Structure formats: structure tokens, C-alpha cells
Amino acid sequence: xxxxxxxxxxxxxxxxxxxxxxxxxxxxxxxxxxxxxxxxxxxxxxxxxxxxxxxxxxxxxxxxxxxxxxxxxxxxxxxxxxxxxxxxxxxxxxxxxxxxxxxxxxxxxxxxxxxxxxxxxxxxxxxx
Amino acid sequence: xxxxxxxxxxxxxxxxxxxxxxxxxxxxxxxxxxxxxxxxxxxxxxxxxxxxxxxxxxxxxxxxxxxxxxxxxxxxxxxxxxxxxxxxxxxxxxxxxxxxxxxxxxxxxxxxxxxxxxxxxxxxxxxx
Amino acid sequence: xxxxxxxxxxxxxxxxxxxxxxxxxxxxxxxxxxxxxxxxxxxxxxxxxxxxxxxxxxxxxxxxxxxxxxxxxxxxxxxxxxxxxxxxxxxxxxxxxxxxxxxxxxxxxxxxxxxxxxxxxxxxxxxx
Amino acid sequence: xxxxxxxxxxxxxxxxxxxxxxxxxxxxxxxxxxxxxxxxxxxxxxxxxxxxxxxxxxxxxxxxxxxxxxxxxxxxxxxxxxxxxxxxxxxxxxxxxxxxxxxxxxxxxxxxxxxxxxxxxxxxxxxx
DNA sequence: GTGGTCTAGACCACT
DNA sequence: GTGGTCTAGACCACC
Numbered sequence: 001x002x003x004x005x006x007x008x009x010x011x012x013x014x015x016x017x018x019x020x021x022x023x024x025x026x027x028x029x030x031x032x033x034x035x036x037x038x039x040x041x042x043x044x045x046x047x048x049x050x051x052x053x054x055x056x057x058x059x060x061x062x063x064x065x066x067x068x069x070x071x072x073x074x075x076x077x078x079x080x081x082x083x084x085x086x087x088x089x090x091x092x093x094x095x096x097x098x099x100x101x102x103x104x105x106x107x108x109x110x111x112x113x114x115x116x117x118x119x120x121x122x123x124x125x126x127x128x
Numbered sequence: 129x130x131x132x133x134x135x136x137x138x139x140x141x142x143x144x145x146x147x148x149x150x151x152x153x154x155x156x157x158x159x160x161x162x163x164x165x166x167x168x169x170x171x172x173x174x175x176x177x178x179x180x181x182x183x184x185x186x187x188x189x190x191x192x193x194x195x196x197x198x199x200x201x202x203x204x205x206x207x208x209x210x211x212x213x214x215x216x217x218x219x220x221x222x223x224x225x226x227x228x229x230x231x232x233x234x235x236x237x238x239x240x241x242x243x244x245x246x247x248x249x250x251x252x253x254x255x256x
Numbered sequence: 257x258x259x260x261x262x263x264x265x266x267x268x269x270x271x272x273x274x275x276x277x278x279x280x281x282x283x284x285x286x287x288x289x290x291x292x293x294x295x296x297x298x299x300x301x302x303x304x305x306x307x308x309x310x311x312x313x314x315x316x317x318x319x320x321x322x323x324x325x326x327x328x329x330x331x332x333x334x335x336x337x338x339x340x341x342x343x344x345x346x347x348x349x350x351x352x353x354x355x356x357x358x359x360x361x362x363x364x365x366x367x368x369x370x371x372x373x374x375x376x377x378x379x380x381x382x383x384x
Numbered sequence: 385x386x387x388x389x390x391x392x393x394x395x396x397x398x399x400x401x402x403x404x405x406x407x408x409x410x411x412x413x414x415x416x417x418x419x420x421x422x423x424x425x426x427x428x429x430x431x432x433x434x435x436x437x438x439x440x441x442x443x444x445x446x447x448x449x450x451x452x453x454x455x456x457x458x459x460x461x462x463x464x465x466x467x468x469x470x471x472x473x474x475x476x477x478x479x480x481x482x483x484x485x486x487x488x489x490x491x492x493x494x495x496x497x498x499x500x501x502x503x504x505x506x507x508x509x510x511x512x
Numbered sequence: 513g514t515g516g517t518c519t520a521g522a523c524c525a526c527t
Numbered sequence: 528g529t530g531g532t533c534t535a536g537a538c539c540a541c542c
Contacts, residue, residue, distance in 0.1 A: 007322045007330070011541065018224070025231040048542060087232045091242075094229060096150065097222050098246050103153040103206070104215045108247040112240060114219075118226045119236040137540090139517060165529060176519045181530075189317060194391045198527035198529050202391070213341070265525090267532060278480065281487040293514060304534050309515075326514050326542035334487070343488045347498075350481050352402070354502045357478060359409040360471045364503040368496060370475075374482050375492040395526060432527060 004045055012047060016055035017062075024064055024075055026122075035065060035073040062086070132173055140175060144183035145190075152192055152203055163193060163201040190214065260301055268303060272311035273318075280320055280331055291321060291329040318342065388429055396431060400439035401446075408448055408459055410506075419449060419457040446470065 002019050004012060023029045035041075038056065042049040056073050059065045063086070067073045101111065130147045132140055151157045163169075166184065170177040184201050187193045191214070195201040229239065258275045260268055279285045291297075294312065298305040312329050315321045319342070323329040357367065386403050388396060407413045419425075422440065426433040440457050443449045447470070451457045485495065 007324070007332075009323070011325060013541085021228070022224075025227055051542070054541090087229070087234060090225060090229050090232060091234070094222075094225050094239075095242060095246060096146070097218060097225060098243060099153050099250065100149065101215070101218050101222060102247060102250050104218060105206075106215060106219070108243060111243045111247075114223060115226060115236060115239045115243065118223060119230060119239070122227065122230050141517080166531095167529085178520090179518065182517085184530085195393070195530060196391070196527085197395060197525065197531075200529060204391075269532080274480070277484065281483050294516095295514085306535090307533065310532085312515085323515060324542090325516075325540065328514060334489075343485070343490060346481060346485050346488060347490070350478075350485060350495075351498060351502060352406075353474060353478050353481060354499060355409055355506065356405070357471070357474050358503060358506045360474060362471060362475070364499060367478075367499045367503070370479060371482060371492060371495050371499065374479060375486060375495075378483065378486050397526080435527070438526090 004047070013051050013054040013058065016052065017058050020055065020059055021062075021064060029075050031075050031077050033075050035075070037072055132175070141179050141183040141186065144180065145186050148183065148187055149190075149192060157203050159203050159205050161203050163203070165200055260303070269307050269311040269314065272308065273314050276311065276315060277318075277320060285331050287331050287333050289331050291331070293328055388431070397435050397438040397442065400436065401442050404439065404443055405446075405448060413459050415459050415461050417459050419459070421456055 002023075004015055004019075006012070008015060020029070020035070029035070035056070036044070038049050038052045041047075042052045045052075056065065056067065060067055060073070064076055065073050066076050098111065102108065132143055134140065136143065148157070148163070157163065163184070164172070166177050166180045169175075170180045173180075184193065184195060188195055188201075191207055192204055193201050194204050226239065230236065260271055262268065264271065276285070276291070285291065291312070292300070294305050294308045297303075298308045301308075312321065312323060316323055316329075319335055320332055321329050322332050354367065358364065386407075388399055388403075390396070392399060404413070404419070413419065419440070420428070422433050422436045425431075426436045429436075440449065440451065444451055444457070448460055449457050450460050482495065486492065
């Protein structure tokens with residue numbers, strides 16, 4: 001399904017969170033689709049089940065998925081109330097990062113091109 | 129001078145690195161300007177001097193400042209050789225963040241506006 | 257495992273960095289091999305764990321090893337992107353050192369012989 | 385006469401030692417030639433006289449210059465007794481550095497070329 | 513048990 | 528007085 005970089009400085013559970021977010025954002029995983037069970041995914045990735053569970057819990061906290069006892073975890077619909085708070089954080093980070101990129105020599109046009117590229121692939125439906 | 133969140137999951141020294149980078153990028157701290165001494169800043173922020181030094185060392189590694197033994201720490205000039213490696217990291221982060229922003233409901237035009245705004249203030253000379 | 261000179265002007269953590277680099281370069285420590293844990297090595301060398309960690313952190317910055325939170329520190333594979341910057345430094349030092357060696361009476365042929373010797377043992381696989 | 389990098393991590397007095405060694409090695413400063421006085425050089429370089437004196441003392445210890453009370457400091461002749469000890473140190477450093485250069489991707493032929501280049505300019509008489 | 517962060521306090525080298 | 532190194536000892540996050 002996807003690869004983990006076991007050598008990365010970033011904790012495995014965070015990598016999982018990011019990858020799963022990405023799959024949700026790109027609509028590879030669609031609303032109300034069931035995620036793989038903790039045990040199955042743990043076996044597939046040869047990772048400790050606790051690590052998977054921690055990732056799922058984090059995704060639930062951030063509003064990306066919801067869990068039903070005994071049934072599994074599912075992709076959530078985007079809720080706008082939660083969004084705004086998340087969005088503000090992202091926007092802040094974004095502003096800092098853009099300033100840093102410009103400082104390090106990236107041109108504004110290069111930046112615009114990146115925005116365009118990602119926006120297009122998002123509008124086309126995500127996964128490509 | 130600035131605030132630290134001692135409760136944050138993000139290490140204090142990393143918060144410091146980010147804040148100081150920001151001040152340098154926005155040219156609040158200008159090239160060859162002296163940073164507050166390790167001890168002085170430690171006292172101001174009621175943080176251990178070692179923590180400050182760890183932040184300064186990190187900034188030095190990233191090429192933002194240089195430190196002289198008996199004299200102090202100073203803002204560095206941008207060296208283009210160091211740029212590329214740093215820039216690649218920033219670019220990667222940026223792409224993920226932009227995708228997330230779009231997913232969370234930010235419009236592409238809003239994104240473009242942010243780029244424009246930051247680019248302009250950077251060209252004007254930074255701090256405003 | 258190896259000796260430290262606690263009286264030397266060279267900081268302990270730098271001595272450690274150099275020794276460990278040497279072991280990695282000579283393939284005594286091989287790719288993905290686990291280094292001794294911070295605490296264990298600290299006890300063996302009767303040195304403070306923080307000092308060991310500083311060395312490990314430095315090696316990580318230079319790309320020689322990678323560290324995982326709950327697992328340990330491991331020898332990294334050579335990444336060519338990081339090479340150039342590091343190489344330039346080494347090359348500069350090398351030029352000064354060669355000039356000094358010639359001045360102190362070493363002959364050019366002797367120098368060539370050293371290069372040959374080290375190159376051969378490197379190609380044979382390192383440790384002999 | 386020469387430039388100091390006041391921003392370098394390397395202490396100023398060490399830079400001075402290296403530069404002066406270089407001038408002696410390249411025979412820009414010839415045997416028994418008088419070095420500039422501590423005060424004069426300090427003024428020229430806008431550096432504290434103590435720093436100059438420390439550099440001269442270090443050069444004297446390493447056998448590169450000799451000092452005569454009331455007269456000044458002068459370039460020494462190469463003494464073989466002191467050389468061998470110095471040479472061993474240099475040779476050791478050289479071996480490590482060559483191994484590192486090879487490890488980081490430099491080719492043996494590139495190394496040979498460097499040796500050749502420096503050797504030639506040394507035989508031509510040094511200063512170019 | 514592993515790496516990582518932080519504190520308190522000492523000492524050294526450099527200017 | 529400045530940055531830099533080191534120790535001793537505590538606590539946290541991850542696996």
C-alpha cells in the first residue's frame with residue numbers, strides 16, 4: 001500500500017499519519033471507506049500494532065477519520081467547524097515557509113508554479 | 129523579545145531556531161548584527177544557557193549565523209552554496225503543506241495572494 | 257573498543273566523531289550495523305552520555321549515521337547529494353596538509369605511494 | 385600582507401599561524417628574514433597584540449621561527465630533528481584525510497593530480 | 513531500553 | 528565577558 005522510511009528521523013506513527021492524510025486528501029481513500037484494521041496493517045508493514053493504533057488515534061483527533069467499536073476506522077467527511085482551526089495553523093506555517101523559501105533564493109514565479117501544479121492535480125480528482 | 133511555549137511538544141531550542149530564523153529572514157536582525165549573548169538570552173527567557181547554545185549551534189550549522197569564541201554570535205550573509213540542500217527540504221515541506229491547505233478549503237487564488245504578499249514585503253526590505 | 261585522550265585539546269566528542277568515522281570508512285562498522293547505545297558506550301568509555309550523544313548527533317548531521325528514537329543508531333549508506341559540500345572541505349584541508357608534508361621533507365613519490373596504498377586497501381574492501 | 389577571516393570558527397591566532405606557515409613554506413618569507421613586529425602587525429590587521437604574540441609563540445614552539453630579545457622574530461631553518469616528529473603527525477592526519485576523501489567519492493587519480501600540482505608549484509620555488 | 517531534551521553548575525579558551 | 532565543553536542527574540517519547 002505504501003512505504004515507510006524506517007530510517008527517517010520522523011517517528012513511524014507520524015509518517016503513517018502523514019501518508020494516510022495524503023491518501024485521504026488525494027481521495028485515494030474516499031469518504032466512509034474503511035481503513036485496514038490495525039492488525040492487518042501492522043502485519044503488512046511489519047510494524048508494532050501499537051504504532052498503528054497511535055497513528056489512527058491521532059487521525060481521529062485531527063478529524064480525518066472516525067472509529068466505530070468493533071467495526072473499524074473510516075474516512076470522515078470534512079467538517080468546516082474543525083477546519084478553520086486547522087486551516088489557521090496551516091496558513092501560519094505556510095507563511096513562514098514561503099518567506100524562508102524566498103529567503104533561500106526561490107523565485108516568486110517558481111512558487112506560483114508550484115501552487116498551480118498542486119492545485120491542478122487536486123482539481124483533477126486527486127490521485128494523479 | 130519573543131515568547132516560548134515551555135509546554136509545547138516542540139523542543140525549546142527548535143522554537144528558538146524558528147523564531148531567530150524568522151527575525152533574520154525578516155531582516156529584523158541584519159547581517160553582521162550581534163545576537164544577544166548566550167547567557168543574557170538565557171536569563172531573559174529564563175531558560176538554561178545550554179539550551180540557547182544548542183539553538184545557536186543549530187543556526188550555525190544551517191548557515192544563518194556564525195559564532196566567534198570571545199566575541200559573540202552574529203548574523204551571517206546568505207551563501208549560495210549552502211542554499212540548494214536547505215532549499216530542497218523547504219520545497220518538499222511546502223508541497224505537502226500546500227496540498228493540505230487546498231484540501232482544508234483554502235482556494236488557489238487565496239494561496240497566490242499569500243505568495244504575492246510575502247514576496248512584496250520581502251522585496252521592500254523585509255520587516256514591513 | 258578505542259582510546260580517548262581526556263587531556264587532549266581536542267574535545268572528547270570530536271575525538272569520538274573522528275574514531276567512529278574511521279571505523280565506518282574502513283568498514284569495520286558496516287551499513288545498517290547498530291552502533292553501541294549512548295548509555296552503554298558512555299559507561300564503557302567512562303564518559304557522560306551527553307557527550308556521546310553530541311558525537312552521534314554530529315555524525316548524523318554529517319550523514320554518516322542515522323538515529324531512531326526507540327531503536328538505536330545505525331551506520332548510514334553514502335548519499336551522493338551530501339558528498340560535495342563535505343568533499344570540498346576535505347579537499348581544502350588536504351591541499352594544505354600536502355603542502356606542509358612536502359615542506360617538512362616528505363617526497364612526492366612517498367606521497368604518491370601513500371595514496372596508492374590507501375586506495376588499494378579501500379578497493380579491497382576496507383578493513384585490511 | 386594577508387587577510388584574516390574574522391568570521392571563521394577557527395581562532396584568529398590559529399589562522400595567523402597557518403598563514404605564516406604557508407608564507408614560510410612557499411618561501412615568501414625566507415630563512416632569517418625578519419617577521420613584522422607584534423605591534424606593527426597588530427595594527428595592520430587591527431587585531432589585539434596579544435593575539436599576534438600567541439601566534440608567534442606557537443610558531444616558535446613548532447620550530448618555524450626563532451625570536452631574539454629586543455630584535456624581533458625570524459624565519460628558522462628547517463631542522464631535521466624536529467621535523468621527524470612533526471612529519472609523523474602530518475603523515476597520520478594525511479592518511480586519515482585521504483581515506484575520507486576516497487570514501488566521499490574522490491577518485492585516486494584526482495588525488496594524484498592534486499599531489500602533482502602542489503609538488504610542482506613547490507619545486508618551482510614556492511610562491512606561485 | 514532507546515534516543516532526545518533540559519537543568520544546574522563547573523571549567524576552559526579566546527578576545 | 529564571550530562561546531564551547533563536560534558532568535550529573537532528571538524526565539519524556541518511542542518501540
